[in-house]
Amino acid sequence: MNHGIHDLWSRAAEPNRLIAHAAMALALAACGGGDDGGSAGTEPSYPDPGGGLVYSELAVPLQEHLAAVNAEQVPSSPALATNIVLGADFYGAQPRIVTANYGFDGYMGVPGLVGTGSAARLAAQAHDVAWLDLDPALDAPARAHYSAVGVATFRALYGVEVLLADTIPVVFSHPVLPGSVSPEAFRVTLNDGSAVTPVTASFIPNLEYNERQTVVLTGYWGNRVAPGRPDAQYPTRVDVVDAETPMMLVTPQGLVPAAGLGIESANPYVPGNGPRVVAAKLNLYSSLGEGGPQSQPNSSANSGEDLYGAQAEYRLRIYTSAGFSPDGIGSIRPVDYGRFFLLKAKDRSGGVVELAEAGKSYTIDGYGTVRVVGLADTGLRQESYDAGYVEDHDNQYDIILSGDLAAVARIFEARLPSSGAYAAVYNPGGPGSPPAADPPGAVFTVPSQDHGVAVTDDLAAASFVSYVEIDGAVARDPATGQPRGRLLGPAITDTKTGYTVNAYEDPDGKRFFASFPVSPAR
Numbered sequence: 001m002n003h004g005i006h007d008l009w010s011r012a013a014e015p016n017r018l019i020a021h022a023a024m025a026l027a028l029a030a031c032g033g034g035d036d037g038g039s040a041g042t043e044p045s046y047p048d049p050g051g052g053l054v055y056s057e058l059a060v061p062l063q064e065h066l067a068a069v070n071a072e073q074v075p076s077s078p079a080l081a082t083n084i085v086l087g088a089d090f091y092g093a094q095p096r097i098v099t100a101n102y103g104f105d106g107y108m109g110v111p112g113l114v115g116t117g118s119a120a121r122l123a124a125q126a127h128d129v130a131w132l133d134l135d136p137a138l139d140a141p142a143r144a145h146y147s148a149v150g151v152a153t154f155r156a157l158y159g160v161e162v163l164l165a166d167t168i169p170v171v172f173s174h175p176v177l178p179g180s181v182s183p184e185a186f187r188v189t190l191n192d193g194s195a196v197t198p199v200t201a202s203f204i205p206n207l208e209y210n211e212r213q214t215v216v217l218t219g220y221w222g223n224r225v226a227p228g229r230p231d232a233q234y235p236t237r238v239d240v241v242d243a244e245t246p247m248m249l250v251t252p253q254g255l256v257p258a259a260g261l262g263i264e265s266a267n268p269y270v271p272g273n274g275p276r277v278v279a280a281k282l283n284l285y286s287s288l289g290e291g292g293p294q295s296q297p298n299s300s301a302n303s304g305e306d307l308y309g310a311q312a313e314y315r316l317r318i319y320t321s322a323g324f325s326p327d328g329i330g331s332i333r334p335v336d337y338g339r340f341f342l343l344k345a346k347d348r349s350g351g352v353v354e355l356a357e358a359g360k361s362y363t364i365d366g367y368g369t370v371r372v373v374g375l376a377d378t379g380l381r382q383e384s385y386d387a388g389y390v391e392d393h394d395n396q397y398d399i400i401l402s403g404d405l406a407a408v409a410r411i412f413e414a415r416l417p418s419s420g421a422y423a424a425v426y427n428p429g430g431p432g433s434p435p436a437a438d439p440p441g442a443v444f445t446v447p448s449q450d451h452g453v454a455v456t457d458d459l460a461a462a463s464f465v466s467y468v469e470i471d472g473a474v475a476r477d478p479a480t481g482q483p484r485g486r487l488l489g490p491a492i493t494d495t496k497t498g499y500t501v502n503a504y505e506d507p508d509g510k511r512f513f514a515s516f517p518v519s520p521a522r
Contacts, residue, residue, distance in 0.1 A: 046460050046496070046497050046498050047284050047405065047459045047460045047496055047497055048495060048496050048497075049284055049313060049405055049496065050496075051284075051494065051495030051496035051497070052494070052495060052496065053286065053287065053288060053492060053493075053494050053495075054492070054493045054494075054495055055491065055492055056489065056490055056491055056492075056493075058488055058489055058490070058491040058503040059491040059492055059503070061470055061511055062468060062470060062491060062492075062503075062513050065468070065470040066084070066086075066209075066468075069082060069084065069293070070291065070292065070293055070300065073292075073293040074293070075157065075207075075293060076156070076157055076158070076159065077157055077158045077159065077200060077202035077203070077204055078158075078159055079293070080178060080202065080203045080204070080207065081178050081179050081181065082178055082179070082469075083177060083178050083179045083467065083468065083469040083473075084178065084209050084468050084469075085175045085177070085178070085209060085210075085212050085250050085289075085465065085466060085467045085468065086209040086210060086288060086289035086466045086468060086501075087209070087210045087286060087288030087289030087290075087464045087466055087499075088175040088209070088210045088211070088212055088213065088250065088289060088464060088465055088466070089175075089210065089213070089281055089317060089319070089463065089464060090173060090174040090175065090213075090251065090252070090463055090464070090465055091173045091174075091213075091278075091279045091281065091319060091456070091463075092173050094173070095172070095173055095174050095249045095251060095256055095258070095261065096172070096173045096261060096263075097170060097171065097172055097173075097238065097240070097261050097262065097263040098171040098172065098173055098263075098278050098279070098319075098321075099169075099170075099171045099263065099266075099276070099278055099321040100168055100169070100170045100171065100238035100263050100265050101168065101169070101265055101266040101267075101268060101273065101321055101322065102166070102168055102221070102222055102234055102235050102265050102266065102267050102268055103166065103167030103168050103169055103216070103268065103322060103427060103428070103429065104166065104167055104268060104427060104428060104429025104445055105166050105222050105223050105224050105269075105429070106127060106128065106129075106164040106165070106166065106223075106224075107129060107147065107148040107149065107164075107165075107166075107167065107428070107429060108148070108149050108154055108162055108164070108165040108166070108167060108218050109149065109150070109151045109154045109161065109162035109163045109164055109165050110123060110124070110127050110129055110148045110149065110150050110151065110164065111123060111127070111150075111151055111163070111164075112126070112150070113127075113129065113146070113148055113149070113150035113151070113153075114150050114152060114153075115142060116140070116141075116142050116145050120142070120145075120146075120150075121437070123150075124146055124148065124437075124439075125437070125438075125439045126439075127148075127164060128224075128439050128442040128443075129146055129148040129439075130146065130147070130327075130328055130329060130429075130430065130431050130432035130437075130438050130442075130444060131145060131146050131329075131432060131437040131438065132144065132145050132146065132327070132329045132330065132387075132432045132433065132437070133145075133437050134387050134388060135387070138386060138387060138388035139388070140387065140388030140390075141388070141390055143390045143393075144329070144330070144331070144387065144388045144389070144390050145329070146329060146432075147325070147328060147329050147393075147428035147429070147430075151163065157204065158200045158202065158218070160199060160200060162199055162200075162218060162219075165199060165218050165219060165220055166218070166219060166220060166221055166222050167216055167217065167218050168188065168198075168216070168217040168219075168221070168235060168238060168265065169214055169215075169216045169217075169321070169322050169323075169395065170186070170214065170215045170216070170217060170238055171213065171214050171278060171319070171320075171321055171395060172213050172214065172215070172249060172258070172261075173213070173249075174213065174249040174250060174251050174256075174465070175212040175213045175249065175250045175465060176203075176212055176213065176215055176247065176248070176249055176250070176258070177247070177248040177249070177250055177255060177467070178203065178212060179245075179473070180245055180246060180247045180248045181201050181202070181203070181215055181247060182201060182243055182244075182245055182247070183197055183198040183199060183200055183201040183217070183219070184197060184241075184243040184244065185201065185240055185241060185242075185243040185245075185246075185247040185258070185259070186198050186201060186215075186217055186238060186239070186240060186241065187238070187239045187240075187241045188217070188219065188221050188235050188237075188238055188265075189235065189236055189237040189238075189239070190221055190222075190233060190234065190235055190236065191227070191232065191233060191234050191235075191236050192233070196219060196220065196221055197219070198217040198218060198219035199218050199219045199220075200217070200218045200219075201215050201216070201217050201218075202215065202216055202218075203215060203216070204216060205299075205323065205392055205393050205394045206394045206395055206396075207292040207293060207299040207392070207394070208289065208290060208291060208292045208299055208300075208377075208394075209289040209290075209291070209292065210288065210289025210290065210464070211289075211394060211395070211396055212250075213319070213395070214394070214395045217238075221233070221234070221235045222234040222235060222267075224269050224443040224444075226269070226270070227267060227270065234265075234267045234269075235265040236264060236265055237262060237263070237264050237265055238262060238263060238265050239260075239261070239262035240258045240259050240260065240261045240262065241259055242259050243259075246258075246259060247259065248481075250465045250466075250467050250516075251465060251516070252463075252465055252515070252516055253516060254480075254482045254483075254516045254517070254518070255467070255481060255482060255483070257481070268322075268427055268429060268445040268446060269443055269444075269445060269446065270446065271446050272446070272449060273446060274418075274424065274425070274426065274427075274445070274446045274447045274448040274449055275320060275321050275322040275323075275324055275425055275426065275427045275448050276320065276321045276416070276448065276451060277318055277319070277320055277321075277414060277416050277451065277452075277453050278319050278320060278321050278453065279317075279318075279319040279453060279456065280316060280317070280318055280319070280413075280414035280453050280454070280455045280456065281316070281317045281319070281455070281456045281458050281463070282314065282315075282316045282408070282409075282411060282455050282456065282457050282458055282459060283314065283315050283316075283317070283458050283459060283462070284313070284314060284315075284459055284496045284497060285304055285305070285312045285313055285314055285315045285400070286315070286494055286496065286499075287303055287305050288464070288466075288492065288494065288499075289464075289466070290303040290305075290306075291303070298379040298380060298390060298391060298392045299392045299394070301380055301381075302376060302377055302378055302379055302380060302381075302391070302392060303376055303377065303398075304373075304376040304377075304398055304400040306376070306380075306381060307334055307374065307376050307378075307381045307400070308373050308374060308376070308400055311373045311400070311402050312373065312376070312400045312402075313401060313402040313403070313408075314400070314401040314402065314403075314408050314459075315376075315398050315399070315400060315401070316343070316398070316399040316400075316401060316411065316414065316455065317377075317396055317397075317398050317399075318341070318396065318397040318398070318399065318414060319395060319396060320395045320396070320397070321395075322395070322427035322428070323393040323394060323395065323427055323428050324340075324393075324397065324425040324426075324427075325393070325425060325426050325427070325428060325430060326339075326340075326423055326425065326426070326433065327426055327430050327431060327432050327433035328426040328427065328428055328429055328430020328431055328432055328444060328445065329428075329430070329432045329433075330387065330432075330433065331378065331379060331389050331390050331391040331393070332375065332378055332391055332397065332425075333375070333378060333379075333385040333389055333391070334374045334375045334376065334378050334379075334381065334385070335358070335374060335375075335385060336375060337357075337358040337372055337374055337375050337399060338356060338357050338358055339422065339423050340416060340422060340423055340425060341375075341397075341399060341414065341415070341416065342354060342355070342356060342414075342415040342416075342417055342422070343355040343372065343399065343411050343413070343414055343415075343455075344411070344412060344413040344414075344415070344452075345362070345364050345370065345407070345410040345411045345412065346364075346410050346412055347364050347365035347366055347367070347410070348365055348366030348367065349365065349366075351365070355370065355372050355411070357372070358371075358372040358373065358374050358375075359371070359372070359373070359374075360372075361403070363407075364406075364407040364410045367404060367406040367407040367409075367410050368403060368404025368405075368406050368407035369403045369404055369407055370401060370402075370403035370404065370407040370408050370410075370411070371401065371402050371403050372399060372400070372401060373400040373401060373402055374400055375397055375398065375399060375400070376397075376398040376400050377392070377394070377396050377397055377398040378391040378392070378397065379391035379392060393428065399414075405459070408459070409457055409459055411455050412454065412455055413452050413453070413454060413455060414452060414453055414455055415450070415451070415452035416448055416450070416451055416452070417450050418447065418448045418449050418450045418451075419449075419450055424447035424448045424449075425447065425448045426444075426445055426446075426447050426448070427445050429444055429445035430444050430445050430447070431444040432444075460497065461497075462494065462496075462497035462498070462499035464499055464515065465515050465516065466492075466501045466513060466514060466515040467483075467512070467513070467514050467515070467516070468512060468513045468514075469510070469512045470511050470512065470513070471509075471510035471511050471512070472510060473510075474504075474506040474508075474510045474512045475506040475507050475508060475510075475521075476519075477519035480519055482518055482519040483504070483506065483512060483514065483518045483519065484506055484507060484518065484519045484520065484521050484522070485504030485505055485506045485507075485512060485514075485518050485519075485520075485521055486504060486505050486506075486520070486521045487502060487503075487504055487518075488502070488503040488504060488505060489502065489503060490502055490503070491503040491513055492513075499515070500515065501513050501514070501515050502514060502515070504518055505521075506521060507521045507522070
């Protein structure tokens with residue numbers, strides 16, 4: 001298992017501590033943090049695939065806090081309101097909503113949907129919920145049979161009750177400060193011009209500390225009737241609005257208000273509006289921010305390192321508009337790269353090399369070789385994968401790579417071909433496979449279509465942000481809204497890129513950690 005940040009510094013042998021301190025000193029010199037700011041000819045060159053995460057003694061309280069949260073946190077939406085954002089990706093310099101498409105109708109709070117027996121199957125059919133019949137010998141969990149959520153389960157997860165409610169995943173460019181998320185911060189405009197406030201706003205299923213960019217809304221805003229018909233209802237726009245607790249995004253410049261951001265909402269029951277890849281970001285592999293509550297193992301041990309060990313040299317993170325599934329219910333497995341995804345690279349003559357298979361080394365003429373190891377950020381590693389396998393169904397998939405740095409850097413496009421030799425994907429409102437168990441005449445969300453996105457080469461830049469409060473809410477500058485604190489020094493440094501998370505103490509002695517400059521304590 002990849003312990004990453006959870007490996008306490010105090011467990012390390014003393015010689016290893018000295019080595020780590022030396023590595024930290026080199027990293028400080030590279031960042032201008034030494035006494036003389038470093039000298040020419042001695043600064044590390046980034047990116048450095050041979051580097052790694054280095055934790056100073058200032059990181060011990062952070063590690064202990066994360067270990068405690070992971071051990072104690074129950075799988076509920078309110079529990080995720082703890083301000084922990086660690087090594088989270090951001091996509092572009094300007095904060096924005098990337099997509100906020102209508103998710104699916106009536107799948108949240110389904111009466112009678114409990115377990116996997118015949119009563120649950122009848123409840124699914126009665127409420128137009130897709131159901132996947134599986135071999136009983138698999139002893140598969142409920143999530144392998146259906147993607148909807150029963151009334152009791154929803155109440156346990158979110159603390160409120162809904163009945164046949166709808167969803168919208170709001171996909172942001174930057175992670176959202178967990179403690180600032182509330183349903184009151186969102187306004188959903190419908191096709192008749194009316195506006196509604198969601199019942200809940202939650203990170204579920206994006207549970208990991210580097211996955212806090214997507215907020216899933218639940219409420220009442222649509223049906224499955226085709227637009228243009230008199231009884232059709234669907235959302236057309238989502239906006240972030242002023243709320244009692246202003247919603248904030250975590251950026252390299254600090255905490256930024258999200259109010260004022262908005263985007264049009266597409267209808268997933270209309271052909272052409274299937275789920276999409278919205279970004280693809282290429283980095284040297286890092287375990288920072290991987291993992292979450294141990295009560296949710298599919299999210300706590302599914303990283304590239306968990307699944308592939310030292311083969312995980314690079315990570316190409318696929319960011320999606322919705323959860324992906326082969327049929328709306330089933331899971332994408334670690335071995336499914338070639339079934340759904342296609343990466344393209346350019347050689348020195350401009351020729352395109354398609355990386356079509358996992359486990360095969362491809363020569364990028366003039367640059368070396370690259371190999372797709374497999375997919376991660378799926379579910380747990382298994383010796384084999386059957387129809388009962390369940391992944392975490394969030395908005396990220398990691399394509400794990402190995403090979404020469406120069407060759408990996410030549411990857412320029414990530415595609416979701418969705419036809420021919422490649423399978424399409426659905427959001428969790430899809431029809432199941434085969435759809436024989438579906439209610440007659442029921443309408444389900446549409447599949448993806450062929451599309452691709454440009455790969456962002458972030459091998460040297462390390463476009464991540466971190467912000468963690470371990471003693472509760474810290475003091476804020478009344479003029480800027482930024483956390484106030486005294487710099488204690490670097491707590492975590494990634495010597496592959498120089499990315500650093502610093503430790504701070506606010507005027508009341510509360511400790512916190514940030515990768516961005518904070519307001520000085522006064």
